[in-house]
Every structure is written in structure tokens, then in C-alpha cells.
Amino acid sequence: MPKAFVPLTQFVNESKLTPREHPLDQPVARWTEEEVLGEEVVEAGVAILRTRGCYWSIKEGCSMCGYFNDTVPGGVSTDMLYSQWKKIRHSLKGKRYAKIYTSGSFLDPTEVPLDFANDVMSDMADMGIEKVLVESLPEFVHPKHFSYSNSPKIEIAIGLESSNPVVLDKSVNKRLLWPHFVKVCEIAHENGAEVKAYVLLKPPYLGERDAIEDAVQSATDAAPYVDKISINPVNVQKNTVVEKLWFRDEWTAPWLWSVVEVLERCKDLPAKVYSDPTGGGTRRGAHNCNDCNSKILDALKEHRLGHGNLKGLECECRPRWEVLKHQSSYRRNGAEPHGYRRGFGNGRRF
């Protein structure tokens, strides 16, 4: 494992709070969303299992990740996982695509027991679900962790975050090694799974332009080894380093224009690159000015579903973004003056 950057490790640990108590027999959330399956757009069922959570977040954790807030530090018994599953499977009826998240790694057997995972997978296969997406840290992508007796097609999403070791070490606090990532992508493919990589846009401390360059470079590096790349603009989650920096005005969420630029520059890569910004259009998520947020978010959705391109998007705030991008690396943090995105006018927000 690469060496830790000690100050950031401390900062991450100090930012965290013990999660409050949660009902153990309820999943964190369930919803449906539109997704692409093969060439078609289908309605996908999504659920988040409440588990013990990510082993890394128990040890240290990543600077932007607040998913530990939804976890149960003492762990969740297998019985309780089955009662959660009962509620989830109900909402997956008739779906062809499912996404089963945990606030950690689905493939970590100490977080999600192998027998339980096996039952869930065969249940989904019986329900006629064709493809299932799970998330995992690369260290758990091992054939014995996903060789189910019967299952839909498995898609493993791995948080690469960045292919730059400096960003991983000093901004994200993730001890991922690039050669290891490449290796697990191969292992997944050899064992019949697809791989989706998450790439961060604007992790903490980075300015707008460095962030765009890092995301484009990471996507370019990862594209030959994965099937899909999701560009994830960093959003402000509770009790994280990112939230602290955001409260202190040392970092702001990226512009949607930056998302558009990254996707435009990645359109010819061998993997499909798209983005579904969490919290898009809010202060805690990627946003532009109030006038164009929803327009850009709609365009991103169309792009993700393969219906349209990102050409011809315009707004008054776009030249402002250009000016900021130009000078962002001289500002030495990820912040900008309050109200800049709306031109310091009398708008309500941003």
C-alpha cells in the first residue's frame, strides 16, 4: 500500500463523526432511474443496503466520502440483511437492470457475507433481471468473491477517482495503486464481469482547471481497461474533509461547464464516458448559475442515455467560467469569490 500523507489522514479522521443510529431492517434508500441496457433505455431499480460500511472508512476513509454516515459501526446481522432484501426485491419486480449499492464494497465478504450475496444474486436471476451493478474497492475484486451459483450479468463499479498518485495521496486519501487497478480490471473481464470506473471531477484542494485536466487524464488512462467511465463531480457530503473546506470557503463544487468540457474531451475514448452529477444544480453539487443549471443537467441526462450530444450549450455564465478556469491554478485552492457564478448580481443563491 502506498505511503499515507499524514496530515490528510488526520484531517479525514477529525472530520468524521460516529453515524447516528439507523433502523437495521430498512435499506438506506430505494428508487428507480433510467439507464442504458445494451442499446435500449430501461427503468433500473436501485437500492442501497445498510451494512457495516466500507472497511477503509473505518480505518481512515476518503476526503470526499460521507457514505459512512449511513452505516452501522457494529455491523448488521445477516438476518437483518435478509429483511432489507425482502423490501428491496419487492421494488425490483419487472426490472431488467438492478443496482445494488452498499455504503462500502459489495464484494467485501466481511461486509456482505458470501452466502447472502449468493442468495441475492440467484433471487435476482430468477426474477428475470438481466444485469446487476455492484460497487467494490479493487482489493476485493477476486474471482471467489463473485463466482455466484446463478446470477445476472455482473457489472463491477470501481472507484478509481484519479490515475494521478499525488491526487490519490494528497487530495483523496485513497491508497489505490494504478497497476493493481489495471490487474483487477483484467481479472473482472476474465471472469465474465464488466467494469465501470468512477473518476472524480474536482477532488478537494484542486482548482477548476487542474480538476478538468486530472479527470480527462484519468479517464484517458482508464479507458482501455474498462467498459464505462462515470465522471463524478465531487459533491459536499456531511462530515467530510470536503464539507470542512467548503464551509471554510476554501473549495467550491465544480461548474457544470467543467463536466461538459471533460465529457467533450473524452468523447472519442474507447470506453463510454458520461456523468450523472450527484446533487447537480445545488450549492453542494456541481452547478453553474441559476439560469442554466436545469438546462445543462437535462443535456447531461440526454447524453448519458445516448440521445444527444453536448453541443451548442450557452449561457451568460460560460465566459465567467472561462475566466476563472484560466486563473484557477494561480488561486492555489479550489475556491472562488461568493456570488461569482451569478456575476455578483442579486440572485438568491450561488
Next chain:
Amino acid sequence: MEPLAHEGLARLLQIDDSLQTPHVISREDLTDSQDLVSGGTIKIDKPVDLPPTPLGLDSNKAPYLQLSEEIAVLDNASSLQPQKLVECASHFRKEAGYSRLLYAPAVEPSDMPILAYLGVDVFDDLNVELRSATGWSLDSGSWTKVNTKTTDLQSQNREELERWLLKIRTSIMNGTLRELVEMTSLHNPRVSQILHHSTSLLIEKGARRNVMIRANNLSLENPSVVDFQQRLSDYVPPAKNMVLLVLPCSARKPYFKSSSHKRFYNTIKEVDNYLALHIVSVTSPLGLVPRELEFCYPAAHYDIAVTGDWSASEVQMLREQFSRLEPEKHYLKAIVHAGSSSRIITELLRERKVDTIDTEAEKPSSSEGLEILQEITRTAIAEIPVLSSKDRAKGEAIGLAKFQYGESSPFLTESEISGHMPYKLRCGDLATISPRVGGLGLTVAGAAKYAANGGPSITAEDFKLVGDLFAIGVKSYDGHWAIGDQVVIKQNGRVTGVGIAKMNPEEMISMGRGLAVEVRHHA
């Protein structure tokens, strides 16, 4: 680089013939780093390396500055919490030393005066560029939205920013930077908070400049004012069992030179045993100024609009000053002859159980007022033990020395005291009254004793000291001082001079040029 002037923690530095700090660079003077590990360059007189950006660091934890060979960077200067920023400022020179320039990236023009006051040397125009791009025009540090499309807003704003920095530099030269900071703080809560929290840091480490304080309500927090008020606790009146005479302040400083105070003095001089009267003037923003301290900065260096009204905060300040003076311990009784302030002062004295007579003269320096004053003082001091002029002079010297030199003051007052206030008071051959120093100024003999009693001293190179001492001639130093304090100069283990410090301790070592000590006496 050569320091030309200091105020607070601000420095006016001459970098080369045409360049002085505080200085503003433009974006074209910056170059980008090729990776995240290095920091790019900044061109001040020539391009130098910047330290890398503070990736992964917590801005609330020391060290607060990022350092390269020649530059120290205060990142997040525009967003640090006011109290935190002041705490950082107290670490600036410890972390950066005096030979590095301190650069604060991306700050608003309105924050520049206060940041300069706390020690920042270099700013940039990044925020001005963002404002220009959205159609705002800069005017004396604040922004106005312009409706008409101006083609050249960026270069206009850039010029205005240069003028703003020129104003900051001129203010440091004239010692009026605090006024500029107070002006920018008026409708800027962030600047006022920073200013509020920086008072004690400025008292502790700020340069003392004997410039006129043109006072207003904000001056109650002026570090020189607060320092004077706090040190009143060290002061003791000249003798026990005196009668306190509270008089109004005057526009002319020191007060004893004003026509009103001359008339007061001529009036009471005719009363027997008038030496048992101790004159204390009441004023804002200083509060109480005993006669012996009228030379001490800033008692002789302020000006305030006289309204005749005392605000609640001023009354509270006066109450606090009385609790420092402790009149009930030192005086048998008090006479208040302060015109419109008399009622408040009488109340405050009675709060402290002091036997107080209010002369109730509405115009204290009119002939009627003076008549009443003479009448009342005559009866009031008739039965007071006689105070000789010798005892009184001794007491005056002790009170003043304690106020100026604190704990170590006995080294001065154990000598033979002669003369009397204001101008002729002497402590043997150790010290005489000096308006330039603002109180008792040391002679070379006094300086030797001062150094032996823990006073700050500078060891200079071995050369014949004539005139002032420059930084190049300073070898080492001992003790602490702020700019404006008296320091002792030693050469080859012998005291060869005494004067007023013009640089901070460590700065004298770091700087190759500039005036270090204004020497008052040579051996």
C-alpha cells in the same frame, strides 16, 4: 531589500529602484506549475519559485505559511476566520523570517489594507480580474456595477488597484495605515472583526510610531490607546495623601502647554501647599492622563472631535480606567473641575467611595470657573499634610519610570532625582525627560544600567559608531522590543550608545540595508 517604514506589522520595503512593497502583481507575473508537486513562479522584481499549493493540509493548523526559498505564501487569506487569521499573523515572521516576502493570493482589494497592516507584502489582481469580467468597476477598494459596456474595464480596474496599493504604501510611510484600515472596516464586518481581534497582537509586536491619532469611536481599540490604558495599572501617583484634581483635556498637546491648563495652573499655584494637588486630565479615547504621563505616547499625539457627550462605551472605559488608577487608595479626596464631564466623573468617583467635590463650574477655564476652583481647592487642601517639592519630584519620577519601564524601573529611580515636571526632571545622570522618547530618555550611563537590568540590547560590529546604526552593522541582539522602544547598543562588550529601535529584533539580522536604530546618545 531595505525597510523604509513600519506601522503595526506592516513594512514598507524598497526592493529595487522602482519597486516597493506592499506590491500588487498581475496574473501575467505568475507562471503555472507543470504538476501538482511544484508551485510555479512569481515575478516580483525577478521570477522566483513559489512553494507548492497546500494539498491535503488543514488550514486551521500550524504551520500556516507555505515557504519557498524567497517567498512565503498565506493561502486562504480571503477566507480564514478573522480570529484564525490574527493567530496566523502572530506566526508570520516566526515562520517566514524577514527576508522572505509574504504573498497572499486572490484577496479582495478591501482586505488588502488590513492584511498589509498584519504583515502581507505582496498581493495579486486575480479577484479584480473576476470582478472586471462581470462588469464591476473598482473605486478606492470598493466595487460599483457599471451598466454601460466598458471595453477596457480590466485595465481601468488594474490602474485603480495600483493606486489603491500606492495609498497603502503612502499610509505606511506617513503612519496612517490604521486610518485607512479603519475606513475600510466601516461597512465591512470581516475587516472590523480582524481589526478587533488584532489589538493585543499589535500592542505586543506592532511598531510604535509617534504619529497623531485622529480619533473617533473606532480609536477605543487602537493598540496604542489600549496599551496606554492597560499600563495605567503600573502607574502610581507621586505621593500618598494627595488630593486628586480632575481637569478637562485640551486641544493642544501636551495639555500643560495649552492656554486653559496654564490658567488652571496659575490659579492653583496661588494656593498654599498646591503641590499636594495631583492633576489628572479626563479625555477620550485615553480616559485618564496623569500630569506625569502627558509626554508618553499617545497622550500628546491625538485629536478627537469634541461633542461634549460621553457614549456608554466611553463611560465604561472611564470606569475601567478609574479601577486601574484606584483613586480610593491614593487620594484623600477628589475635586472635579471638568465642565460638561464633571457629572459623570463625580458619579464614577463616588462609585468608588472617594470623597468627591464637584465644582459645578460650567465653563471651567472662565474667570468665574477659575475663581470657584481656587476657592474650593483652598478649603480642600487646607488640612492636608505639606508635600515638599523634592518628595513630589521623586514621586513623579517613580510614577513615570514605572509606567515606562515596568518592573525594572527602580534602576532609574534609586539615583538622585532632581528638577521637576515637565521639562527639568532628571534621574541622576541616567535619564532626562525627552519629548522624542515620550518620557524619561536614557543616557549612555542609564543605558548600561538598563541593559544590566534586563533591557533589550544590540551588539554591533566593531567600528566607531557615529550617527545612526544601520542593519548591516548589527551582529546580534538580546531581549525583546517593538519598533519605537529604546534599545541599548553594545560594541565589544561595552555600551556605546542608546537610541530608538527602527526595526524588529530578527529583522535587524535579516536585512542587509536600512536604519536599525535611531541613536540618541553616543559614548
